[in-house]
Amino acid sequence: MRIEILDGHRNIGGNKIRVVDSENDAFLLDFGLNFSRWGEFFEEFLNPRTGRILQDLLKLNMVPRLNIYREDLFDGRFEDPVNHSFLFLSHAHADHTGMVGLIDEKIPLLMSKETFAVMSASVNTSNQSVLTQLSGKKRKKASEKDVENGIRPDLTVSVKSKNAEELTRYISFPEKTELDGYRTVEMSALWKDDLFVEPVYHSVIGAAGLVVKVDGFWLAYTGDFRTGPETPEEEKYWLDTLGEKRLSLSLRTSRFFERLKDKRPLVLIVEGTRLAREENVENTEKDVFDNAMKVFKETKKLILVDFPIRHLERLFTFLKVCLENNRKLVLMPKDYAYLIEMERVEPLWKLSEEEKSHIRVYHPGKLTYINLEKEALIRAKSEGILIPPDEINHSPDEYALVSGYWDFPHILDLDEKVLNGAVYIHSTSEAYTEEQEIDARRFMNWLRYFNIKPFGLKERNGSVIFTKEFHASGHVSPKSLEAILNDLKPDYIVPVHTLNPNWFVERWKERVLLDDVIVL
Ligand SMILES: [Zn+2]
Structure with missing residues (x-):
């Protein structure tokens, strides 16, 4: 198998990862917006041009050169003989999902129902942007009439008429759901081998990790996560003050790693956000x-x-x-x-x-x-x-x-x-x-x-x-992360979403893989 860290490697945010198996079948893990790179060229009022958005982002090297984009936005092809089975979205933060609107609508999006709800509410309460668009109308090439009216022929334009072609996304959830305006795909049809989505606890409801068998080995991707109460006393306090639903939410990460441990994963792709940030408060x-x-x-x-x-x-x-x-x-x-x-x-x-x-x-x-x-x-x-x-x-x-x-x-x-x-x-x-x-x-x-x-x-x-008394980090502390990895013992660790990958190397030496392209 080949693991390609396309973005989000030695920075925080903008996760874009691809895993390709020995038969050139592949899936993507997140397709986020890399804020620091974005900010080097753009700001609130300086943006890529909607009518050439993909060409603009490709020219600035902000999106990978893969055959994964909507045909109505981009008709080019790249030399890359890989078949993309699905895109897993770990959670509804823009640095993980912020460019999903560019993705070919026929590549199914796999995510939790909670993540879908948050993404859908976010898209549908703000002005439509191609970058985050889930459904709606497809764009089209400028017509002769548009060109007569002064539009350059290489641009795409938005279509307002009633009979414009719908952008219908294929989506998949761990559980069965029917949703208007989308085409739902059974999770078992996404990939040739076993896979499951297991929720984790993060600063947005719906966060989840993916565990999937590639070339006969288990690979897991955590997305972003934090831990919840760690002792029975703490658990009881959560239950008494916040109730059962909130306690259960806070225990999602420990359930994820418990379930993963049984699988003895070959590779764990894991976040390390807090390894470089100096923090003095440990609020929950x-x-x-x-x-x-x-x-x-x-x-x-x-x-x-x-x-x-x-x-x-x-x-x-x-x-x-x-x-x-x-x-x-x-x-x-x-x-x-x-x-x-x-x-x-x-x-x-x-x-x-x-x-x-x-x-x-x-x-x-x-x-x-x-x-x-x-x-x-x-x-x-x-x-x-x-x-x-x-x-x-x-x-x-x-x-x-x-x-x-x-x-x-x-x-x-x-x-x-x-x-x-x-x-x-x-x-x-x-x-x-x-x-x-x-x-x-x-x-x-x-x-x-x-x-x-x-x-x-x-x-x-x-x-x-x-002063942070009313804020809690969404990310796992170095101490808890070390304990989790020592307990899980994956054969290989691939750190992402971190400014300090060496923290992993200091602890797990040659088991830590830091290349942009990892072949196993
Ligand atoms: Zn996040």
Whole structure:
């Protein structure tokens, strides 16, 4: 077999891996966006050209030269006699799935139902981008009429007419599902030998690893993962405070490795995100819950909470905190869309009646709504949970408003006296890039202007310090990773998604394979 690390090797993010067997049959592991490489050439307002997106990305060497792309976007062929059976998507983070829209729709996407729900909610609550497009209309070559109207003939154009050809993706799940607008493929038909998808615990619900037999040997890919409670006492505490569903979620990683151990894998392709990052806090999601409880208990003012919505687990944390403190969690319509989509695709995460009674949806001062966002707004209205700003102005101590950086203009609907002394909880990651630091300073201006008290970040000498009491890493700690690998004992270890591959070499010497192309 041949393992090709096409991207995401000695950097964090942009995972693109291909495994080819002795008969030239292959599958792909993730097809993410490499943010650091992307940022070298592009930014928010400087992008590849939609009408030549693949040609542009190929010229900048941002996508591999393989025959895996949508025919409506690209009609070239490469010298590469390999048959692609499927693309496994480990989880719905952009650095793992952010370029999936470019992939030939006939190559089945294998993922968990939860991952599909998060991806679908994300795509359908933002402006359509070819990079992340799952379904919809195919693009087409500029027609004679387009050319007459001044379009260059080598571009593709979007098609608006009703009879435009549909982009119908083939998708596959570990369990049977029917979904409108997609063609589902049985998992057993994807590959010539055994394979299974096993969930892991990460900072987005739905994360999973793939375990597959290649040329008679078991190979496993972890995607991104972290560990959950490690002792029976810790487990009991999770169960008592967060409940059974959340405990079970947190134990997914240990179940993954238990099941994998039986297979005695030849190769483990494993992430190593935290091996180079200096971290002094070792928070878990349970600590986030405990710390949030303290803040909620001590305040009688409006609370603003900021967390990555696709995380979903964090949403359940704050919903639980609201339940315990007699507050309603107020979501933006685009956030409510995630709950609706998750309930539709994976009923495991359907809210209980009690939980539901603590959800409200904010009616924002917006003129246009996108797709699923609109559906969420209309549904909230029909359910009688859509609330105007004045409802919050009237009794601010009964609400916690979910409001991140991009939502902040909506707080301008609220009275000054409501905002004065209100609390803001930063429950998301720190600023990693220069732009994010500038954003954080700008955000501080909002808090200072209205005298909102921040938790989880503070200002010192003009810069923003992230204190991280309300955030937990999505990645396994070096200590736990070492214990896991010592226990699993794979014959070969292939580190990806890491800045420090030598950490592996120091421990497991020649069993660690670091080449871009590995032949076994
Ligand atoms: Zn991730």
